[in-house]
């Protein structure tokens with residue numbers, strides 16, 4: 001059976017089963033094809049990064065059947081309701097504060113307190129599938145990292161197959177629903193700060209249409225005033241406790257985070273092992289939840305053992321370096 005299949009009741013059932021099992025499904029939206037995974041499943045989220053070969057964990061957009069479902073996981077304000085009413089379903093992504101009980105895995109928002117949500121314009125059949133996933137389906141564009149975004153199912157297939165001999169292990173299905181009408185990515189607007197609406201990415205909905213609904217100008221993301229504004233660092237997750245990278249031991253006032261082998265860290269006040277099997281994908285899936293748990297204990301520091309650079313190890317190390325830099329005293 002080839003990976004690419006026309007959208008039908010049978011293939012949609014298979015897609016839903018695959019997503020429930022933590023596997024990935026590529027699907028059409030009005031913008032580009034997305035590489036989707038169950039937002040509630042940490043391993044599925046890690047597999048998205050693995051499959052794309054992304055060297056970094058950038059936060060992902062969660063896709064929902066309707067605004068009610070989207071706003072059940074984040075905290076909308078009046079601006080969000082107005083934009084949703086005007087543009088959903090459609091190519092507009094809103095970044096909003098996560099609800100305290102947000103069911104989306106922290107890796108999907110790269111450990112941030114915000115989550116990007118969108119209601120895409122999809123076929124009624126795929127919308128019904130989306131409605132079955134309360135945490136939504138997280139999906140970046142369905143292309144290997146650094147390649148062009150795919151606007152057809154053929155692009156998705158060619159993109160992933162050209163990289164290697166076999167289809168990526170966790171990609172179960174490419175649901176072929178024809179070419180994407182917009183062919184441009186969604187416009188991303190950050191509403192997470194009251195009083196400031198920020199344009200994070202230009203896309204298929206033009207800035208002036210959004211400003212007309214808001215009755216307010218969007219702040220460009222490149223505005224130098226924004227770059228130096230407080231809160232800028234919040235776009236990279238940083239724990240409260242300082243991180244000590246590539247540690248080999250830990251003292252009793254420190255918590256420890258190790259990749260797979262806890263030897264040397266016995267003295268730590270608390271220990272998290274990311275992957276006892278030594279899998280970087282499993283470690284990525286566990287990373288943010290483990291950091292949040294250790295940080296909540298209020299240790300003097302978090303000693304982090306070395307993480308190999310294979311597979312998702314590069315992205316894990318990148319994220320740890322940023323977290324360490326973010327928590328350094330100024």
Ligand code: AMP
Nearest residue numbers: 059060061095114115116140141188201
């Ligand atoms: P892609 O996954 O390629 O569609 O890109 C998603 C876009 O949304 C990127 O530009 C991300 O930086 C942005 N994004 C997603 N979630 C967030 C978030 N929580 N905060 C800021 N930007 C986000």
Ligand code: MG
Nearest residue numbers: 140141142149
């Ligand atoms: Mg992309």
